[in-house]
Amino acid sequence: MDLTDFDIIDAHIHQWEPRATPREFSKLAKLMRYLPVPVDIAAKLAPRSDREFVGAPDAYLQPYLPADYRDDLGSTRVKSVVDVEVQWAGWKPDETRWVASLPFGVDTPALAGIVSAADPAASDFGAVLDAHQSASPLFHGIRTTVAYHPDRGVKSFATHDGTLTAPAFLDGIGQLADRGLSLDAWVYSGQLPEVTALAERFPEVPIVLDHLGTPAGIFGPVGKDTGHTARQREVLLHRWRDDLTDLAAQPNVVAKVSGLMMPVLGHPVPPRGTVTPVPTLLGRVGPLLAHALDVFGVDRLIWGSNFPVDKPITSLSGAVETVATGLSDAGASTDDLRKVFGGNAVRFYRIEPTY
Template structure:
């Protein structure tokens, strides 16, 4: 399935420079910059959960900026971008200001919106939101890093689960409604019920589920005990399917069909420069996308490349074609694809 003639907005990208901006992986990137260790050897020396999550680490060890995205874009015609926060460890509004300063729209797609980092549980949450909005008029919402997995060998980004329903989080969350801001969240699949409870409590806040809830290990072994057998993977899919159905019943939630090529899902990582064939990806992701389309409908799905995180598995073109083909196989029409690949992002992120 090609996307010729369909406008595309990439509603989920990341930009970083670990050498000049504060990132979780800045220390490792700086070390490799000055110590001539081959990146493959350095990767082997990192914890297993980090290796399995990134798949292939080169994108994290160097800047990933508009020109790098343009190179990865290849021949895919993308008209606009939404940037989503990415492992910034300094004051959160500084990332929004930095992203807004990057040279998008010169020989790259224009930057249409920014989703910044902020934690509703923080006592200064309202002031942080004000600072984000002052940093750039492109701010449309925030994302809080809450992904936690019960398998200790699967990389978590939060110390524990339950953050989405904690009292302090709920108290601050109301500030988003007051400012007309949306909430992106990336969770592992076991956390979907938490997100459903949050969405039910705040029906006035648009909530975007990133990456369809990432059932880690659904395509292959991950961590110590995740997706090790076909039976485990089937059980993981069945639970994900049931929990996604419950979440989709909340009309304020839309889902991103993004991040489906993340290595943490259990994709075998191919040799560098040899992306997974699109038909192989279609076979893997079709059951997930068939269910997502049935539950959310074409009006509540948004595509994003999640680049460069998904790059070890496929290209931007490959990711887009795999999603488009799987959705078409599930019954999506050309008009449906226009919504998924552009129209819904325009509505949800209020793009000009």
């Protein structure tokens, strides 16, 4: 599908330098500086849940910076990007300051917005928000680590479920509305009712559901007992559909059609140096895209590549083609796609027109 005349905004990318920044995922990369071993051997040192989540470790062990993203674009014309936090340890606003300092907008797409890390349940939440705002005028919202899966074999990023509706978390959320900030909610699909309850309680807070709720195992086996049988995958799909429908009834929520090629969904990882063909991806993600379009409508969907996290499964151009074709097959027009691939991100993230 030809999107060359679109002003595409990639509303979900990640930037990191694993050997030089305080990131939770970077321990193995730092170890390899002192103990250089082949990547595939080093990966075996990581827990199985980590290996299944990343698919292939290459992108996590190397820097991923504006020039790397530019190289991944190929012929895809992305005008600007929104960077999303990647679990820095320590003082979270340091990541905002670091991202804002990267060489975007030279021979690379412009940086249009930053979604930073902050925990609404923390006692210093307000101070952290103020520091993010001081660090960069491109700071528009937060994402906090809440993704939890009951299958202990699936990589969780929180120690338990219920984080989004815990009293301390709820006490902090109101401060987002006071500052005109948004919340990116990345959860596994079993947590979708929590996002719905949060949206109902705080209708004044703009919420974006990252990656359509990440139904882990929906395309194949992950963890100890997730997606291992056709019946499990069918039940998972039906619950995801119902819970997404309930969430879409909340008008303050938008959804990112992003992260649909994350290995944790159960995609088989193709051999290194190859990608999954777009028709194959469409056969898997097409029904998810169609349902998202049906319940959220074209004005509440935002595209993001989730690169480099999705890179083991697809190319960036393949990700664009898959989502654009899947939405078109579900009835989206060219003007609709302009909204999904740019206009809706401008509105939701309050991106300045210069971008």
